[in-house]
Amino acid sequence: MNCNGLSLVSGGLDSQLAIRVLQRAGAHVEAVTFSSPFFDSAKAEAAAKALGVKLHIVDFLEDVMSLVENPPHGFGGAMNPCIDCHALMIRRAGELMHKLGFDFVSTGEVRGQRPMSQNAQSLLTVEKASGLKGRLVRPLSAKLLEPTIPEIEGKLDREKLLNISGRSRERQIALAAEFGITDYPSPAGGCKLTEDAYGRKLRDLMDHEGVRTSPGGPVDREMVELLKVGRRFRLPDGSGVILGRDAEENALLRRSCAGRPGHCTIEPPDEVAGPTALVPRAMSEADLEIARGIVKAWSRGTSEADRAPYKKFQLV
């Protein structure tokens, strides 16, 4: 009996194992991953290529930003709305499942692996929030969970699914060897929203410039992308300054300014080697004075003492 699954893949080991286990249980599997300025699809692309499965990449910026602005289940340790983000990814995968005619969505979640996000209750919460009741398969822990519709219908051989639980990685490591999976990144890392410093910069942007092109409008992708660039300052009258850290960043800030009415740059004098500062909106005379001072303080030939008065404006 034909059975088609759409499996969320991050590139980590568990999501790769889930695909191999499903294939062994008789399913045809394609992969889906999500991308945004906070996390990219590079690891998932490498994994899908190594596994030989087709990968669907879904742009997730609007979705994840709406959760950062209003996370129904709150944040993790930084600005990461993980429970809602994960549930929404599964919901989007479910929409794709219906659109493309798959039978189920699957993930590499393991019951009890993460005390907060993968305990039995969280797995149920995610399933409920995703709207995929009965069509969400966790092949690595399936035998510890209620049978799903494709299992009940006999399309997916439940006997070939697994019963892994807990934090030990022993069984996953053994399975990786069995399936010949040798290349997998560590499970942690890769999402900027989990980083404290990045989270503070994002919060500052949301509070001052905003992250949307207009109130209620689309997310300003470029401004969000710029959070990865330069040193950021917030000045007393509320203006923001992004200061390039090298020639590449300086050029990027100049290009960004050229394409955006209302933005301007401050450059050091021609004879001085120094950074470009991007100012994303009009600033007061007092802030402009400070911004010029910042450019000068980070130009060649200045000392730590020259910079010291301006460090208090630096965000992180």
Ligand code: SF4
């Ligand atoms: S780590 Fe980032 S991408 Fe992953 S669920 Fe949390 S917010 Fe979403």
